[in-house]
Amino acid sequence: MxxxxxxxxxxxxxxxxxxxxxxxxxxxxxxxxxxxxxxxxxxxxxxxxxxxxxxxxxxxxxxxxxxxxxxxxxxxxxxxxxxxxxxxxxxxxxxxxxxxxxxxxxxxxxxxxxxxxxxxxxxxxxECNPVNFPFKIKERHGIEYVRQFPHLRCRTNVFSSLLRIRSEATAAIHSYFKENGFMQIHTPVITSNDCEGAGELFQVEPSGNVKEENCNFFSVPAYLTVSGQLHLEVMSGAFSRVYTFGPTFRAENSQSRRHLAEFYMVEAEVSFTQCLEDLTKVMEDMFRSVTEHVLVHCAEDVDLFHTYVTPGHQDDVDAMLKKKFSIITYTEAIDILNRSSEKFVFPTKWGCDLQTEHEKYLVKHCGNIPVFVTDYPYDLKPFYARDNQDHPKHTAAAVDLLVPGVGELCGGTLREERLDLLSARLAQNGLENTYNWYLDLRRFGSVPHGGFGMGFERYLQYILGVDNIKDVIPFPRFPHSCLL
Missing domain, CATH: 2.40.50.140 (Nucleic acid-binding proteins)
Incomplete structure (x- = not known):
């Protein structure tokens, strides 16, 4: 009929x-x-x-x-x-x-x-009164204007597209790790360790009547996690491939377009590896797999960004996917920076930490495609980084992945599995009592291993070309702002 x-x-x-x-x-x-x-x-x-x-x-x-x-x-x-x-x-x-x-x-x-x-x-x-509603039916609102209404911005086309892309990218990351033999670990949000050693921690304390005077709730100082890495290292003593994907926190007083107080990290740990190339391969494969998945399954949403928010960025992403990522050492990176005619705010000498301006220049120098920088100065890296004893300069087996427009996207190291060297490094930093449990991991069935972490919001920034990290997360947290 x-x-x-x-x-x-x-x-x-x-x-x-x-x-x-x-x-x-x-x-x-x-x-x-x-x-x-x-x-x-x-x-x-x-x-x-x-x-x-x-x-x-x-x-x-x-x-x-x-x-x-x-x-x-x-x-x-x-x-x-x-x-x-x-x-x-x-x-x-x-x-x-x-x-x-x-x-x-x-x-x-x-x-x-x-x-x-x-x-x-x-x-x-x-019902909705369109007169009072901050978004108007025939207006195209700028991304900065929309950011003022975190409780309503999901009603706009651009931000609803971002959330669909974010959801699909999350699913693609889990799929990649599952298909490649990684087991997911739920690492704790509350922890007693400062994995990065930078001291940028949010301390956790009970409020109201629960709080006892001069007494820690957990008997030791506790913090919101800055990384799940050390917990993944625990698990890498029983499982050869593990990963976690969850919120992390940094009490960094920064209003930059690249930093948040709360953000999501993808972290992985691989056992039985003695080569940074094993880590860079996982980083690059994951990056390509997830990006290709998002471009296929969120084509309309990605196109909205590349047409109206970041015109022309689609060509850059397509070109990136066709080329193999570059690899240079930290020493080579310093040489490139020193030979440059660019006027940098921060000095460029061997032993300095690479700043965002340095990272962006290196990416541009390498053809505007992602570049791995390896073998950083040993003193720049945390206690767990493996000592490259055979290098003429004192370096660590560490690697960062730099991408256009963002700078550092991923950071990883081989972990120091040699008990004597790790014990000496912890003692040098006065941490031998705090991390005695970490030494146990080397005493009982230790194997060479390594891992990395990727900032999820920075990943979204890169593939979409979004300038401000606050525009790729549902509810951004940064200094002097914790709305909702």
Missing amino acids: YHTAAKVFVFTSNMSASRVIRCSIIRHYCKRTPIKLRVSEALSGAGLGENIQIQGWVRSVRSQKEHLFLHVNDGSSLQSLQIVSRPDVSVLPTFGSAVEVTGCLQRSPSQRQPVELQADKMCVVG
Whole structure:
């Protein structure tokens, strides 16, 4: 019977009266119990010719004499579903309001959308006053303006696209590790160690009546984690490949476009390895695998960024995926910087820590593709970094991955598995009592191993070309700002 109605449409689609007749015929054959669908499912053609129900938020409203046209989105797709209704609805939906619509899904006569929903019933679930709503229906709001409304910015096209990309990239990271034999470990958020040794820690203390005077809740000082690495090293004594993916915290008083007080880290540890190349291979493979997955499965959302937010960035990402990442040593990097005519704010001499300006220049020098920098000065790296005793200069088996526009994306090291050298390093730093448990890992069945961490928000910054890290996380935390 629906095919009969479709034929009526084919021969009379240009006539308004015929459209009304066609809608009546379709409604007659669509009185079955509605199928609840997401907007993305309806747009794909699922439920075509069926009585369906969709729920979402109004993105546009256009009223004509005989029809009311709405575009409704539920966050499952960048595209919205067009709703065609009678103009005499009891409550006229407004831009931003939440609605529930039931009707028959059919092919659209317009080439701008594949299907449309002929509404039989429409209910306004949540009203919205478009005058007071900070986002206006016909305006394209800048990313800085949208950032002022962390509780509402998910309603905008750009930020909803970002959240879909972020979700898909998260799934792709888990898939990569699972397919390559890594086991996921849930490392603790509260810890008693300072993995990085930088002292940028948030201390955890109970509040109110729970707090006891001059007494730590855990009997020792406890902090929000800066890294899950040491816990992964524990697990690498029983499992050859492990990873974690979760929130980490740094009490760094920075307002830069690259730093957050709370961010997500992807960290992995590989046992039975004595070569940095084993780590760089995992870093590069993961990076490529996740990026290719996102470009395929979030094509429309990524294109939105590359068209309206960061024009031309798509070409840079495509070019990157076609080339192998470069590898240089720290010593070579210093030579490149010293030969440069660039005027750097921070001095460039052997033994200095590479700053963002140095990292960005090195990437540019290497052809604007990601570059691995290896074998850093031993004194720049934490106590767990393996000593390169055979190098003419005192270096550590450490590697950073630098990417265009961001700088450092990943950092990793081979871990010092030799008990005597590790004990001496801890004693030198006055940490032998604090990390006695860490020495046990070397006393009982130790193996050569190494690992790395990747800042997830910086990864999103790079592939999308977003300038400010605060625009790639749902609720950014930074000094003097903890909204919601």
